[in-house]
Amino acid sequence: MAAAGPSVFLLMVNGQVESAQFPEYDELYCKYCFVYGQDWAPTAGLEEGISQITCKSQDVRQALVWNFPIDVTFKSTNPYGWPQIVLSVYGPDVFGNDVVRGYGAVHVPFSPGRHKRTIPMFVPESTSKLQRLTSWFMGRRPEYTDPKVVAQGEGREVTRVRSQGFVTLLFNVVTKDMRKLGYDTGPPDTQRASGPSPPQGLPR
């Protein structure tokens, strides 16, 4: 091993959880955390965060704006296990219990630059109608044991989910030494940064 430690590349992500669209719900807050592979290590910034509670805007858009900043830097030796951000949105139900309103995950964009991502959110479904009723009544909706489950594929076949809404995220990605290690993530696409990036084929 070289004296300076193994060669790594750095991935700096900042941005924000901008807003969400949950047409039916209000007063939501969100949590985020990063899921990454074994070769990754956060070097700076916060891996997890919990936002303020936000209410719907009063206009037609009814957007729930958090503008909750994300700022984290990772180092890694291997693009395998590229970090994913996992979002979970919570809000009160009719009885005032905090229930989950959506889970979603997306990979941190690979290429440097400014990226806007809209993530569709989903929640696990109750196993039966009776369960649904009681969970609604008791305010204990089905939840994932760990929100990080949504970042992995394993074991998902046993669950059923329903889609809920969308969360829009903004990433500014900076990488260092990727090319040096032989990983080419495409030309730095600064042109597109200012314009609205396509929202991944999702309705805006």
Place this chain on the structure above:
Amino acid sequence: MNPKEEKVKIITEEFIENDEDTGVGRQKKTSKVARQKRKKRLPTAGPEEMVSESPHLGHQQEPVQEDSDTRSLSMTSRRGPRSLPPIPSASRTGFAEFSMRERMREKLQAARSKAESTLLQEIPTPRPRRLRSPREKELETEFGTEPGEEVQRTQQEDDSQSYSRVKFRDSVRKIKSKPPVPPGFPSAEEAYNFFTFNFDPEPEESEEKPKAKNRDGTNQEEEEGEEEEPPVQGEHKTVFNTTMDEEELLSAKDDEDFLLGLDHRAEDFVAVRPADYESVHVRLQMEKELLFIPSRLTVPTYKKLPENVQPRFLEDEGLYIGARPEVPRACQNIMENRLLTQEPGRKWFGDDGRILALPNPTKGFPSRPPILTREQDIKAELETLYKKAVKYVHRSQHMIGSGDPPGNFQLDIDISGLIFTHHPCFSREHVLAAKLAQLYDQYLARHQRNKAKFLTDKLQALRNAVQTGLNPAKPHKSLDTTQKAINEYKSEIRQTRKLRDAEQEKDRTLLKTIIKVWKEMKSLREFQRFTNTPLKLVLRKEKVDQKADEEAFEAEIQAEISELLEEHMEEYDQKMEGYRAAYQQWKAWKKAQRAKKKKKKQAVEEHPDGEVEEPYPGEEPVKPVPPEPTDRALVEQQVRERAARSRRRPGEPTLVPELSLAGSISPNEQCPRAEVLRREDVKRRSIYLKVIFNDKEVSRTESRPLGADFRVHFGQIFNLQIFNWPESLTLQVYETVGHSGTTLLAEVFLPVPETTVVTGRAPIEEVEFSSNQHVTLDHEGVGSGVPFSFEADGSNQLILMTSGKVSNSVSWAIGENGIPLIPPLSEQNIGFRSALKRADAISSIGTSGLMDLKKLAKWAAESKLDPNDPNNAPLMQLISVATSGESYVPEFFRLEQLQQEFNFVSDEELNRSKRFRLLCLRSQEVPEFRNYKQIPAYDREIMEKVFQDYEKRLRDRNVIETKDHIDTHRAIVAKYLQQVRESVINRFLIAKHHFLLSDLIVEEEVPNISILGLSLFKLAEQKRPLRPRRKGRKKVTAQTLSDGDIKVLVNVIRAYDIPVRKPTASKFQQPARSSRTFSEKRAASPTTHSPTHSADYPLGQVLVRPFVEVSFQRTICHTTTAEGPNPSWNEELELPFRAPNGDYSTASLQSVKDDVFINIFDEVLYDVLEDDRERGRGIHTRIERHWLGSVKIPFSTIYFQAKIDGTFKIDIPPVLLGYSKERSLILERGFDAARSLSAGSYITLFITIEPQLVPGESVREKFDSQEDEKLLQATEKFQTECALKFPHRQCLTTVTDISGKTVFVTRYLKPLSPPQELLDARPNDPQATAELVARYVSLIPFLPDTVSFAGICDLWSTSDQFLDLLAGDEEEHAVLLCNYFLSLGKKAWLMMGSAIPEGPTAYVLTREQSHYLIWNPCTGHFYGQFDTFCPLKSVGCLIGPDNIWFNTQRYDSPLRINFDVTKPKLWKSFFSRSLPYPGLSSVQPEELIYQCTDKAAAAELQDRIEKILKEKIMDWRPRHLTRWNRYCTSALRHFLPVLERSRGEDVEDDHRAELLKQLGDYRFSGFPLHMPYSELKPLIEAVYSTGVHNIDVPNVEFALAVYIHPYPKNVLSVWIYVASLIRNR
């Protein structure tokens, strides 16, 4: 084109003019207004408008105007919400030419006035808002995201209000309605727009299209010159004034500045050009030049063929060309068009004018890319390497219950139904109907094949070929070949014709027979005046064109005649030839004969008989008859005769028979009695089938009534699970008549399906059967095997046998994972396959083992397979592939043949890569690498030593390493255990990745009524109750945890009966001034064990100062020091927990082998003050701690129990020098003597893990068993019954043995004799023997199953396996002990229950004369039933060698229950009167064989352990010198065997005396440790935990002695005496 162009010019001029005219209005109104008015006019003048615009747009090639007008126009058109597309319409152009100019002018005028008027009336509409919105948005975004820029801009403008104005405008517009504006002036809003546009002069914005567009009015203004400026400005001003009135927020001064700024900065403007835009039209035009789009229209055939060639349709010529692949017509057209344009070579088209196509476009043979011959090295790379297949070594020998049992195969037999073709109950009509149906089926089959037609076509084609061959169109062909071909053709024609005639004749006879039978049937129906069958034959006549038909017929006849004639001629010629030759010969012979005769005549006198004899009797030639020339008329007659016989007469309509079931059956009333009887008889009959497999009945169908149509529908599928290769498969047809007997009608033999026939692909087949039974019936039924006749006179008798068809299908089932459940080939019968090979070659293509294509091709060539026969098409293709020279069919099949192309490095190189290897190993979850973090990016950064451990382990797998284990036997066992563990772990690694819903989703249980009620009740309950209830802690699943999250909490509460310091020690000791203990100092006069000695302690609490130290994973915590022998600490200690490799998965946690050591020490303070004079001024003491005892609790126990709460016996060494036990206390405090029975010290602890972890669910697998099914059912029943009554009591009936099979538990219990050595030790003391045996059992090391088989299941090994492995958990110990006790003649039971700290465990219960004893098999201790300190806390069930008793008493504590198992009210027994004990054989061996342990090996081991431990102690004291006192060591070494002999009892005093005598000068603290020997690590841990090495007195010396006492069967008892000595000065 000239006039057109001119017009365009004019019109554009018009526009310019218009611009100029309306310049002011237009520009300041912005183009939007114009658009608006146009749009508003649209409904009234739609078409004209379009026309008016279309020319401009249509002729944009005009170079001059393009920039200024058309573009702006097109831009406006684009920007506006117009729906009319600006596509030039060719048809309209002519119309547009009409006085365009006039019209345009008019319209523009009208438009202008209209716009003005609309402007006047303009009210705030949503439209302008929509138009502006993009720009607004833009501004907003800019504002939001680029604040810097914004600041800059505001600075430029030196007035930030201009911005607020922009924004304000919206609100103004919203709030206020528009005031009327004078005509000709723009509205305030538009003016505003205009201004705001002007006042954003940012250079970078020129790139931004929407703005640029919005400003284009301004641009034009600039382009058009300066003279326009002043008026515009003037107007601006006025307009602005009006706006100013409204916008009170803005100061007038600002506005002035604003305007002035505009005036001055006009030249500063960047020239803003309209955005580049190409209209759709232009783009299309350009695309047209660049792109070629082939037409979709059908290409006429003549284009595709060479000139003057008629398309030739091979199919019409009777040649088989196969079905072309289906391509949509349009695609085909496009392709054809493209081919014609791009490659006019026409090589793509066949003779029929269509694209050449193979029937099956997939290439029949595997292809590889062409090898570049130029470069040889490339070829070398492409060369494939042959690698011998490596057989996967299945490690099943260690597997427990590995995989599926062999021979789990399934045969699906689908029996859909049965049809009788004859049945005794058939009436005559039925017989005929069956015959008719059969004939009709035959007819249909023939019709479908239509062989006659095919042959006719072939004949036709051959004739044509001959024709073309005779008149060769292509003269270049050599005549020879043509002639040869023609001859071949001719012979072929002959053959074909014969075949055809035969076929046609057959067809015709068949048709005739059908008609005949139908007629018979009709007459029969008429005769008997009722109908029995619904059959009805309809002959449909198909009219034919008489004339054409006749002509065709005649032509055919003629052709045939001519051919025949030709043939005859040939024949005649040949015959003539032959005749001539023969004639010549004959003549010659004649001559010779004559000569002979002459000779003979001369010799006749001598030999009268000789004349009769001919010299060559066989060669007597007959005079050849000259062949007759064929007569044309004769031939013709023959042909015609044959034609008449076999062919339809010309003009005769084609008859198509159609059989239907449309007829009606006469109801019963209309039938005669005999018939009614018959029908009733039929009704009474029912049929069922038996399925016989390998001559064994395996199943049978339901019994189904026979229908009136003699069909039976079953529709049943039988799934046969088979073990053997099927040899025969038979269906037996049984018939039941009424309620009487059942008769076997027939047997149907079904073929065993090919291995390729699997369910879903097997066709339904009909298998015929017939029976030879004779049945005569007394009603209308014709019977079976009985002659009957249709004729009235009884002639023409028929004998019919019962027969029928079973429709069925047999196939191999497909397993759940898609694998057909077919026995492997090797199991198949050889005879079966050889039989297959003899069968038809074609039908066996594709079946297993028949793929020799070369032979097939040879066979095909030999048998002259018709390549044009559709039946042979796949075969011919196969052969063509096989025989084509260019490719060979490899003998192997390669998957992913192009894979090598994609390999960027070779496999070797890839394997050499350390990084790749590391990644692979990690993904395989190899333990060493499971959680390896940050695999370096480069190979060079990976150090070799990373792999060292792993490689070593791999290497060592088969090498028995004795270093760690010291004795070989244990090394072997450890290795074996390791292998078993690995295989089991591998097996369950997959199961680990199998998730349940509960693993992923937290969901509340559906509450039942009681919980609902409770929760409703909860609503009413107090929010803060006075007596809060304890709530269960939330359990945490393991995977989310990381280092430091888990803590082990140890609550040390109190202890009882701690040994106290014995002041007697000092009696033998010279009181040393400086190093006396405090206690000694105070105990001025040392006394022996006298009750008075308590007086020696004036303060009464310095008997002992104990504290507790808890060490876990080398983390040490200790409590404060308490005083006295019964201290109470009540302290909580918190120890962090680290999982191995940071892996907090359940499996990993379960396999944590660490123990929690709870050590009790005595804190001793020594005064180290050198000088008594200083005593008053300072305290100089040294703290020493003396180990008193320990409790060891495995982490796995804590993990599974979640909490451990109880009082534990402290493991106190048998000899504790300087300390004495309770005796004095007993006397002192007057404890009753019963207490001393359970002599020992106890500590009360509460241990738990925070947060609470969910213990891993053991994988409950249904293991297969060799137990009787009934017994297994009974066990399940017993267990559920017990669980229902007492859900928390352990009930055990079946266990899993080491090979993974379920075994009934009593089979483990069987008297087995202990080693003779133990029995001989105390022959006349049974109790002592029992204790010795228990001790022996407890010396076998303890290894919990959960550690070895992480979270899987409890495996029970038999006693011999246990002794071989020398490791096991409570069950094994208990079983062995119980077996020993049984052999000793005791009454002994296995007792399942729960104890502390083990949790659910197994103890042994023995019955002595009057009382019961409870034995802990792992420690060898025994307890009386009423011993309060018995660790066993509850009893679930007792297991004897022949029964199981479940505890049904109210209590389960051993103190409170009755152990009399004969009382059924107290103990529910498994075997009872209803289920007697069946006499189960034991799984234990007949007897245990004990080898004597090698004493020498034990001695060697002893030395090695001693050496290692000494080294370790030195290692633990890195900062101090470690001296060894050899004298003491040898003394200790002598003493240890004594301890072993006495098992650590009652030796203390002697030993003490002896030691003190020997080591008078030293202060000695030390103790012997006793352990069973498994491996070295626990010994080291135990020594470490005593903390002997922690003494840091400078002149300390150490002594360590090890003694190993070997017991039979390699059971070793290890004694370690460790001591520290301090010399007294």
